Amino acid sequence: MKYIRSAKAVINSLVLSTLFTAAISAATAKDIRIAVSDIGAGDKPAGGGLVDVIYQKKLLEQALGQQGVSVHWLFIKGAGPAINEGFASHQIDMAYLGDFAAIIGRSHGLDTRVIGVASRGIDHYLAVAKGENIHSLSDLKGKRIGLFRGTAAELSFVTALHSQGLTPRDVKIINLDFAAASAALAAKQIDATWGGDNTLQLQAKGIADIALSTRDLHGAGQLSGLIVVDNQFAEHNKAILQHVVDVQRQVANWASQPQNNDAFIQIMAQQSGYPESILRHDWGKSQELTTRLSPLPDPQFISQITNSVNVAREANLIRQPVDVNQWFDTSYLKTK
Numbered sequence: 001m002k003y004i005r006s007a008k009a010v011i012n013s014l015v016l017s018t019l020f021t022a023a024i025s026a027a028t029a030k031d032i033r034i035a036v037s038d039i040g041a042g043d044k045p046a047g048g049g050l051v052d053v054i055y056q057k058k059l060l061e062q063a064l065g066q067q068g069v070s071v072h073w074l075f076i077k078g079a080g081p082a083i084n085e086g087f088a089s090h091q092i093d094m095a096y097l098g099d100f101a102a103i104i105g106r107s108h109g110l111d112t113r114v115i116g117v118a119s120r121g122i123d124h125y126l127a128v129a130k131g132e133n134i135h136s137l138s139d140l141k142g143k144r145i146g147l148f149r150g151t152a153a154e155l156s157f158v159t160a161l162h163s164q165g166l167t168p169r170d171v172k173i174i175n176l177d178f179a180a181a182s183a184a185l186a187a188k189q190i191d192a193t194w195g196g197d198n199t200l201q202l203q204a205k206g207i208a209d210i211a212l213s214t215r216d217l218h219g220a221g222q223l224s225g226l227i228v229v230d231n232q233f234a235e236h237n238k239a240i241l242q243h244v245v246d247v248q249r250q251v252a253n254w255a256s257q258p259q260n261n262d263a264f265i266q267i268m269a270q271q272s273g274y275p276e277s278i279l280r281h282d283w284g285k286s287q288e289l290t291t292r293l294s295p296l297p298d299p300q301f302i303s304q305i306t307n308s309v310n311v312a313r314e315a316n317l318i319r320q321p322v323d324v325n326q327w328f329d330t331s332y333l334k335t336k
Contacts, residue, residue: 031070032233032240034060035083035095037151038075039178041201042273045075048197049119049225049283050251050293051096052271053264059251063243079177080104081150087112093233094244098152099224100317103309106327107318111231113329116245116295118225120304123215123282124156127199127208128192129185134211137164144172146181146193152223153178155308157194158315160214160221168315182207200278224305227295234329245295245332252293261289297328 036055040046047055054060060071074092076082080101086092087110095102096118106112128134134143137160147154158168176184181193186207193199193208202208214221227248234241255264265283269276283289297305305324312318 030068031072031093032060032064032237032244033072033074033091033093035074035076035086035092035097037079037083037096037098037101038077039079039196039198040075040272041198042271044271044273045073046268046272047075047096048268048272050248050255051118051225052268053251053255054247056267056271059247060244063247064240067239067243069240077177079148079151084108084110087228087230090230090232092230093237094227094229094241097226097228099226099305099308100152100155100312101150102226102228103155103305103312103322104150104318105228106322107309107312107320109320112228112327113231113234114226114228114297114327115234115241115329115332116227116248117297117301118227118248118295119292120222120224120294120301121219121288121292122152122196122223122225123213124153124160124194124196124221124223125199125213126192126194126211127185127202128211129188129190129208130206132191132209134192136212137161137166137217139211140171140192141166142170142172143191144174144189146176146184146190147173148177148181148195149173149175152225153195155312155317156214156221156223158317159308159311160194160217162311162315163217163220197272197274197278197282200281201274204275204278224301238332242332248295249333252295255293256290296333297330302328 036047036051038045039048046052055073064071080098083095083097084105087105147157161167174190178195178198182198182202184190185193203210229241254260265276265279268279302324309322
């Protein structure tokens with residue numbers, strides 16, 4: 001699965017180059033180009049979680065503007081594969097990126113480092129077409145599953161299958177992005193799809209049923225978001241990245257306070273286009289947010305990412321190992 005060299009990646013690269021033209025022409029040592037996987041369902045860019053707060057409130061612009069640094073946001077519908085192309089061509093300095101896409105990039109030799117955790121413990125759901133007799137992962141044997149390959153959703157699904165003694169070979173995976181999978185499920189062209197808020201919206205619209213979630217699997221398949229930076233950029237711009245991590249930590253502290261839960265959810269709803277009721281399903285448990293939003297990659301989190309790497313290798317999703325301990329740089333989180 002050579003995403004970076006695939007024909008699809010080449011196409012993504014051409015699209016990405018067009019998107020980045022304006023940013024590149026103006027880029028100087030006083031600029032930072034930040035890519036985000038756009039997961040919104042509306043007409044506004046959305047990265048989910050704290051990214052939406054940071055973007056909407058222009059918190060990085062405020063923090064870095066005082067240092068004369070410009071911030072260029074690049075919300076990419078092509079998700080992980082396209083963002084990895086941007087890193088490969090040095091058109092991206094930093095990204096809020098799902099764990100699997102980041103692992104793929106590192107495994108393919110991208111010179112990146114992880115400076116913090118964007119989110120963790122993100123649940124995914126199995127949405128099944130109305131009338132389908134699917135209530136467990138074992139019921140998926142031989143079924144058609146819409147899955148956005150090369151993204152965190154793929155590794156999430158594979159990990160969930162492994163937790164039940166299954167492998168991707170037990171099902172028929174059809175590579176569809178989230179919007180295409182939703183449309184295919186509504187038309188009953190596939191039997192099920194695996195995803196996040198998009199699947200809950202299908203349920204809310206009466207198009208699909210939710211058979212199970214990663215919570216039902218005791219957390220197996222929960223995914224994470226990472227703050228990934230180009231190593232060359234990191235070597236020469238430590239002060240900029242320190243501001244980035246400081247803002248992440250401050251916003252995590254704000255969103256973790258119970259009195260701010262409603263405001264946090266409202267911002268995500270405004271950006272993503274998803275109803276507050278759907279977002280509250282995942283983010284309304286304020287007692288859990290202190291852990292889920294912490295940017296610190298503690299030993300348990302490092303162990304989780306290491307396990308994800310191992311699962312990806314066992315499933316032949318990546319070919320080369322990734323030394324997680326060498327990849328993560330926690331120095332920015334140890335300054336206060």
